[in-house]
Amino acid sequence: MVNIDDFVKRLEIILDYYALNASTFADRIGVQRSSMSHLLSGRNKPSLDFVMKILEVFPDVDLYWILNGKGSFPKTEEETIEKRTDTISEIKIPSTPFSANENNSVGDLFSDVNHKEEVKPEMQNFAGSQNSKINPEEGEIEKIVIFYKNGTFKAYAP
Template sequence: MVNIDDFVKRLEVILDYYGLNASAFADKIGVQRSSMSHLLSGRNKPSLDFVLKILDVFPDVDLYWILNGKGSFPKKEDEPKNDASAVIGENEKVSPPISLSDNFNSADLFSQIDTVEDIKEEKRNLFETKSSNVVSNEDEIEKIVFFYKNGTFKIYIP
């Protein structure tokens, strides 16, 4: 949890570093001046959007420093980046990123990717199931659209 008093102190360090007052800082990051005032007075807690705007406009600000006081300000070039590669040990393996066009077998995004054979089997089973509902042989399928829960879709034209 972020300690508000400490966060405000670190925010004041940023203001001093860049020589900005609260109003100019609020204008620069694109937030209302009143929200900046409420934050500095301790009335409100910083939102994720507020913190991300600071990081976007001021690249010298380190995320972990502004939230927890760990790290340094301004960022040092020789410090390791705060990403997954800095946290993962040497013996640990990382799987490659998954493309949005990949097919998923289950509802969540963290499941294993289907193999080509599994996908073909699903298509065959789906077609066999749906073909029993066809009323006449004159109706032809124009196209089949599969919508996946990860937001992607595939169009098949038989």
């Protein structure tokens, strides 16, 4: 939880650093002057929109510093690079786009799935040719897709 008194002190540090008064600061971040006055007096709490506007206009302000007092102001170049690296390392890329347990059909998410659908004739013809051989002259295999009776599928890329 954000301590309002500490937040106001950090906001005043920002005002001093940029040599701005409350009215000019409010104009720069695009909020009403009365909102800034109410915040500085402790009458109102800062909204997420207010904090995000500060971060957009003043890139030297660190989110965790303005909210919790952790970190430093102004941001150092090392902190910025470190945070970018942390964010990039958190991104996970799946090895295959789909798994056998996923139901990838589009439809109503809250209705029951009916897995007893009729098999279409063209699918039956294909199912009958399970023992057909792959002709290497046709080209390189791009993707193999296995369809399960429960409506799910799994794609493999060699």
